[in-house]
Amino acid sequence: MTAFADQLLPVELEERAPDDLSQLLTADRVADPVDASRAADAQPAARGVPPKPAEQSEQPVQLGPSTQSDRAARPDRSDSAARADQPVQRSARAGRPGRNLGDIGWRGLTLAAAVTTVLALGSVMAFLALEGAPAVAGDATDLPAQAPDIWALTWPLLFGSAWVSGLALAVAAPVGVGIALFSVLIARRRLGGWLGASIDILAAVPSVVYGLWGLTVLAPLVAPAYAWVADRLGWIPFLAGPASATGRTVLTAAMVLAVMVLPLVASLSREVIRLVPSNLIEGALALGATRWEMIRLVVLPQARSGITAGVMLALGRALGETMAVAMVLSPTPFLISFHLLRSENPGTVASFIAQNFPEAHGLETNALIWLGLVLFALTFLINSLARTLVRPKGGTT
Amino acid sequence: MSHLQLDRVSAYYGAFQAVADVSLNIEPCSITALIGPSGCGKSTLLRTINRLHETIPGARVTGDVRLNGQDVLGPGSDPVEVRSRVGMVFQRANPFPTMSISENVLAGVKLRGRRLAPKQAEQVVERSLKAANLWQETKDRLKKSGAGLSGGQQQRLCIARAIAVQPEVLLMDEPCSALDPASTAAIEELMVTLKSDYTVVVVTHNLAQAARVSDQTAFMSVDRAGQPGRLIEHGSTVSLFNAPTQTATCDYIAGKFG
CATH class of the missing domain: 1.10.3720.10 (MetI-like)
Known part of the structure; x- marks a missing residue:
């Protein structure tokens, strides 16, 4: 059972991880229109997102445009956010760092888990292929x-x-x-x-x-x-x-x-x-x-x-x-x-x-x-x- | 086209009595509306007629239901046979999602063990969908899944599925409560045309709908939560709405409760 489960899970992750990641990242960015507009000029640094996860996804290029289009699709929210007066914005910002830190921490943890499983699968495969190859390539003696x-x-x-x-x-x-x-x-x-x-x-x-x-x-x-x-x-x-x-x-x-x-x-x-x-x-x-x-x-x-x-x-x-x-x-x-x-x-x-x-x-x-x-x-x-x-x-x- | 008689019907969920002593005479080729506040047992009563109530663990029914004089609830009656004579349409449209539109319509026919030549099957599908007023919208996509239809279309597909086997009675459990006004109007129109061939019993929360489509109306109510629902008044829709004899009926119709 464990052998199969080990194979099943990583495969699933390996196949899905890029999509999920990009979705996760995109969703997170558009979750807050105020932040999305703010982050537009200084994205990675301001968001505290290391560039690595973005590179992991298969379509890092899409992140920018899809963020833009999603923002465009919801002009009402951005507008109201822009029209909102100063105190509201400040309180919104005050609420951010704590939540953001948690988000980043969780994302890091889950990402680490995903990467670990994929790495484990990769190393098992590499081990099997490298160590198994001599048996097929070598002489047929001593089997x-x-x-x-x-x-x-x-x-x-x-x-x-x-x-x-x-x-x-x-x-x-x-x-x-x-x-x-x-x-x-x-x-x-x-x-x-x-x-x-x-x-x-x-x-x-x-x-x-x-x-x-x-x-x-x-x-x-x-x-x-x-x-x-x-x-x-x-x-x-x-x-x-x-x-x-x-x-x-x-x-x-x-x-x-x-x-x-x-x-x-x-x-x-x-x-x-x-x-x-x-x-x-x-x-x-x-x-x-x-x-x-x-x-x-x-x-x-x-x-x-x-x-x-x-x-x-x-x-x-x-x-x-x-x-x-x-x-x-x-x-x-x-x-x-x-x-x-x-x-x-x-x-x-x-x-x-x-x-x-x-x-x-x-x-x-x-x-x-x-x-x-x-x-x-x-x-x-x-x-x-x-x-x-x-x-x-x-x-x- | 059948005469339906309910005599002292009581329905239970385990120890809880949901319906008490309902006697009701339902004329053939008419529409009878069951109205009343939530929890008064109208749906339960409806489900005793095709013996669907008793499929719930612990549920049971006492009393007599007669279809054309034939005992429906007795030990000599086969629930599967009863259900093939009494069709039902549910509150939420439930076309079988793994089947195409035409397979949905034919599902009941196939259950009867009737083998149909392709030509015959096509005729059944066309006749049923036309009767359900859905033919124009679906004739070019009969092989597609029924899940792709709109809510109102799905409900009409369920009606087509129910009448494809030509039942004697058609039970409808709040068939329009999940639909928009346009679809509701389409279903109501359909109910009126179905009346010429079937005995229709419809549970509805919508008093205006009961007044619009039904010939007879039965009003059920419950004194307070935990008590069984009872039949308060039954009569022609015109007289029940215009000159109710019971104060509870009067209050309910006037919108004082429920």
Whole structure:
């Protein structure tokens, strides 16, 4: 989760920061017409604004003109301010320094926070790229797990990550959205609240605990079921035997991951479903919709973007999850396999890095960092995909 | 085109009784206005008719509502079926924002499980929008979102959506209170034309509007906060406004309270 959240937030900031900054600066300047006219001749110095923030924004040139036009757009206020007599102006000025100092302080603090996150992201990316590069550029000797070359190592692990996470989401997404719909729209208020609280507690369980639970409780529990399924339904390609005797398979790992990411999907979905305007819900009901039709007609379309965001966040967490997968799954090197029940399973990027890093040296370390870069790129890709999906269709009400 | 009878209807929100013992006879093909001060339970009463009241947690209704003699509130009645016969227009226009104008109009029709050929669907859309007096303004943008319309147009779109399924009764809960005078006039004009096909019940705070459009008027009031709302007087709009029999009605119409 943290890995994904770390990526999500800086990206957002990085993309938005310039706009927000320029808006912030512009808004601040036109907030007080008296001050705007005063500041026109000696802007940066008088305002105490260091030139740096302005340079950070992408359109520093626009600041001046937009200030002008905004002032022009509100001649009444400037006029009245200009016509105002001396005492009023003085009191206005007397009120300024304290407030201004606070504004500057806050702006500095928030700006510092924004810059820090962007810098952190940049340094992580630079670290991954610089340290990972030798693994791709250098000879194919001395790679972890005696891999013949870096791609033979990368692809199976990347596949494993995507496969386990995909399976986990295939379970967690419908269940999570179902829980959210139930707790907001169907359950009585007290039951809904109780359900929401227990889901939130589920989110607070550390991943090591999930790993232990998967290893010691879930795996033995499902092993007989796997044998049964492989026996009866083995003709379905995914479910072919021989089934693992320990139950520690890709499917078990995916189930553990599904339980882990369920709270993310459920709580984010619950929040957006709660925000669906009640007049739309009543409108659908009044039109003769059943409860399910109302959900399909109004609630899901309205909540779609929020639910998508929740699912993508969950996918990010599942991809980055290390401990639980490492504990449940004992991977077979370089394996790409869709079999769900066998004891030979593909590994995942994150757990491979965690398991191999302590003993890695030389190029092995570079190769592991390279894998980290690949995982980063994948989550980044998913994040961008989520952004394009999240744009709501139609207008907002 | 249906006869609507309310018999000793009481409505509750949990332990609080909002409406007490309202009996009302609503003639087919007429407009009945429900007037009264805020909090007197007119909207609640309206929402009992299409069983929307009971969708609120803890809310319940007692008494009898009959639509063409058929029991609406009883255990044998399906609320979804009732709502498909009783259309409703809300105080705030609520077109479905993710749908286009024509999808909005067809939303109710599709809920009935009726599969329409594209040609038929177009006809339903055109007929409903014409009936709602919105066709001229929207015929070139049927595929665009309904959220782009003005407030008055959105409200007429909601009326079109409600009448697309040809209900028997049309309930309107303060349909003009969020609109400007021009849009209000358009909706009022529309109400009068709708009366030839539908039984219309309209809740309004606007006495002039009640006097302008309605045939029958029912005046509800509440003694003081915390008490349930009661029906004080019901009669033809002309007689109720010109010769009210109750002092409370007289005071309300004269603007002494409410």
